[in-house]
Amino acid sequence: MSLQMENALPDGFTFEKAQNVMRGADRGIRLWIAPVEAENQYQIQLYTDLEKSSDKNGFLEWLKTMHQDADFIRRAEYNGSNLVSVYVESEGDADKENLTTAMHALVSRCEASGVHNCCAHCKSDGSLHAAAVDNAPLLLCDGCLSQVMGRMGKARVRKENPLLGIIGAIFGVLIGSLLWIGIGQIGFIAGIAGFAIVFCGMKGYDLLGGRLSKFGIVICVLLSCLTILGAEFVSMGIAVYQEVGKAYGITLADSFRVIPDLLQESEVVAGVAKDLVIGYGLAIWASYANIKSAWHQVGEKPAQHTVVRF
Ligand SMILES: [Zn+2]
Structure with missing residues (x-):
């Protein structure tokens, strides 16, 4: 009763x-x-x-x-x-x-x-x-x-701005890729920065875009995939330049140009593949929970907070 x-x-x-x-x-x-x-x-x-x-x-x-x-x-x-x-x-x-x-x-x-x-x-x-x-x-x-x-x-007016969000995500993945390149330079497996790229991308979207939506998550994941490839490429270019650039007097731009030739060599391919597999693997593994919770959060209606004054 x-x-x-x-x-x-x-x-x-x-x-x-x-x-x-x-x-x-x-x-x-x-x-x-x-x-x-x-x-x-x-x-x-x-x-x-x-x-x-x-x-x-x-x-x-x-x-x-x-x-x-x-x-x-x-x-x-x-x-x-x-x-x-x-x-x-x-x-x-x-x-x-x-x-x-x-x-x-x-x-x-x-x-x-x-x-x-x-x-x-x-x-x-x-x-x-x-x-x-x-x-x-x-x-x-x-x-x-x-x-x-x-x-x-x-809390109610926190609306999403996708354009600013994408700009924020780009800044985010760029910061994450600096970490990738930095780790690559000190001779460590750069792939461990894969998580940082996804994380910084989503954080950037959230900060500038106001709110991380499902659209934002998809954008961040796509951007991160591209960025991981790009970061590995840049990392290789810098490594080539540092190793042979000075000895042969070639520029940084030249170093990038020889990358396709280098990729003919199985040893190089193995190294790149290792970086990328670890990079994508860690990015997926470490971001999975993050992405899942963000995805569920945006699926829910925003909590209905109410204030009633009598
Ligand atoms: Zn009071």
Whole structure:
């Protein structure tokens, strides 16, 4: 049996159907009442900062014993930072009366101990607004509310710009290929930079393009494949130049021109093949999880963050 929120609504309170929560105030203290279906209870929520009360310890002691005052009050507690909760067992038709009784008791004690509402985020006690952030009821000050709204707004407008994304991806794979060439120069297997090329490409697309889409992932993978070939080619050209360039007095451009001839030799082909196999292999192996998660992420609808100000 689910809790009958509408029937339990204390006088003067409003039932917010979309968030399934009741909100209102008792003698100036603003409260939320949220259902705890699993335990067949209601949770009366009071956002406050007990540090601001001169009678913090007295109030906490009283909270601990509050359940002794009425059998429908299961327990009352403070979360140590910003929320006092009173749990009221649902008894069907008596809920409205029980909630009202529990609320009155809580508010009376608040008055006696100088406990008042505070912003749930920064704990200031300026002007406060009732709001629901991702359906969670909160009490927020002006500053925190506009901050939350601004953050959610930005998250929504983060749109993809494919052209900038491609430019970013090109920059990314070029940076990755520098690593490939660099590693090749120090005589190491350049292929281990294959991962860096894919990674930098996707990062570049994401940074400049605003968002990595499926289109972006495909572009990055294609660019990376081409770049790995290109990087290996450049790496070879530089190696040739360094080894024989000075001795024979040929230029860097000449060194590149002899590459096709060099590729006739099986020894060279074996070396290049080793680099490329390792390069593509590592790129695929190391990027697989990355690409898979990015692919799934873009497949999902962007998380629907909501801020409702009551
Ligand atoms: Zn605040």
